[in-house]
Amino acid sequence: MKIGFISLGCPKNQLDTEVMLHEVVAAGYELTSEDIDADIIIINTCAFIESAKQEAIDNILDEAWLKENRSLKGIIVTGCLAERYREQILEELPEVDALLGVGSIHNIVDAIKAVEKQAKRKNVPASEKYCSFEDKNTVRLGGDRVLTTPDYAAYLKIAEGCDNRCTYCAIPSIRGKFRSRPMEDVVAEAKDMDALGIKELTLVAQDTTRYGKDLYGRYALAELIHKITEETSIPWIRVLYCYPDKITDELVEEFKTNPRLLKYIDLPLQHISDRMLKAMNRHGNGQTIRDVIAKLRTVEGMVIRTTFIVGFPGETEEDFNELADFITEAKFEHAGVFTYSREEGTPAYDFEDQIDEQVKQDRMDILMRTQMNINTSRNESRIGSVITVLCEAYDPVNECYYGRSSEDAPDIDGKVFFRYNGEERIMPGSMVKVKVREVVDYDVYGFAMQPENA
Secondary structure, eight states: OOEEEOSSSSSHHHHHHHHHHHHHHTTTTTEOOOOEEEEEEEEEEOSHHHHHHHHHHHHHHHHHHHHHSSOOOEEEEHHHHHHHHHHHHHHHHHTTOOEEEEOOOOGGGHHHHHHHHHHSSOOOOOGGEEOOOOTTTOOOOOOOOOOOOOEEEEEEEEOOOOOOOOOOOOOHHHHHHHOOOHHHHHHHHHHHHHHOOOEEEEEEEEEGTTTTTTHSSOOOHHHHHHHHHOOOSSSEEOOOOOOOOOOHHHHHHHHHHHHTTTEEEEEOOEEEEEHHHHTTTTTOOOOHHHHHHHHHTTTTEEEEEEEEEOOTTTOOHHHHHHHHHHHHHHHOOOEEEEOOOOOTTTTGGGGGGGGOOOHHHHHHHHHHHHHHHHHHHHHHHTTTOEEEEEEEEEEEEEEEEEEETTOTTTTSOOOEEEEEOOSSOOOOTOEEEEEEEEEETEEEEEEESSSOOO
């Protein structure tokens, strides 16, 4: 029996997929990366915003075609879409043979066995399909996993769930309340990653800066990072998904003094207008955000990535112009802009003054052009400088290597493309000094010096 996996959404979802992969392999099943060769396909879904939901549905329908026209015997849907829309999936997507909620990923083998038994039957009633939706607030966190990232990089989930209750967001209802993993468990997993030779470890959660509050009565992210640094030799440690109201002095000090904690922070701000921040139920106000940014800018070389939402219900031209001015003023190294997605089950769904879709798109385009100009100017200032790059691969078409600097997070930021005239091959995972010669949009180009660990 060959099992295929499709993992959609964010790195946190990817980690759940890796746990399921381990369970499947441990049970003796064979994995395949080719859908057409699979007997059963497991689709781990995202359902955060409309585009993510549509991507999940499109993938289900694509696999349904294989089930109808090829040898595919079953489709199992897991993750956020399954958790959020279990009844609708059973009613409207009869091609789906089993459903697992976010609290039931450790039951994946049971789901496979159930689908195996039913594989010869057609038109199985929804009431007879395997469904598991255990309490997401008590599910075991962590677990052994099969890494799907390159050999030199990995994600590490330090907590699950969210307590922030932003009015536009369905994550608390999907993922449950915030739960930190015990520090000793996280550090032990980091040590396992170190033993595998990981060069870059990225810490993730729905809210990394809340880490420890539920277990220890304090924000303990800085302490966790310090312990990971003390007990491993991983050269790059990166933190994503931080909230501005929980940036402690201890965390800022850790950025200043820990040479292996990358001077990079992912800090979703969403807006700067006090009106909009209050409507979104974001903690703090525009001045709080400005104060946090000022504090982070005391860290030499700090790179700030952020995201914003435009077109939230009631956003006026004045609110939008304030946001546009703020982006110009703050000069973030990386910024993403999203149009507001109206999600059922969230408070904002019923807000008055919903914004026209074209207005949302126009506002997003304006901000992205602004950010592009900021990024271009910043990258041009790097021409002639020497940066450290984590090599990812060689591109035979363009005859150059590529990778990321410490200022670029995996999968979301730009790349560094570089040529190397040495005789030896630069291996993926090598740290390379690259002299920047050119910039194109979000990417930089240069020439490599002798790699540190080719």
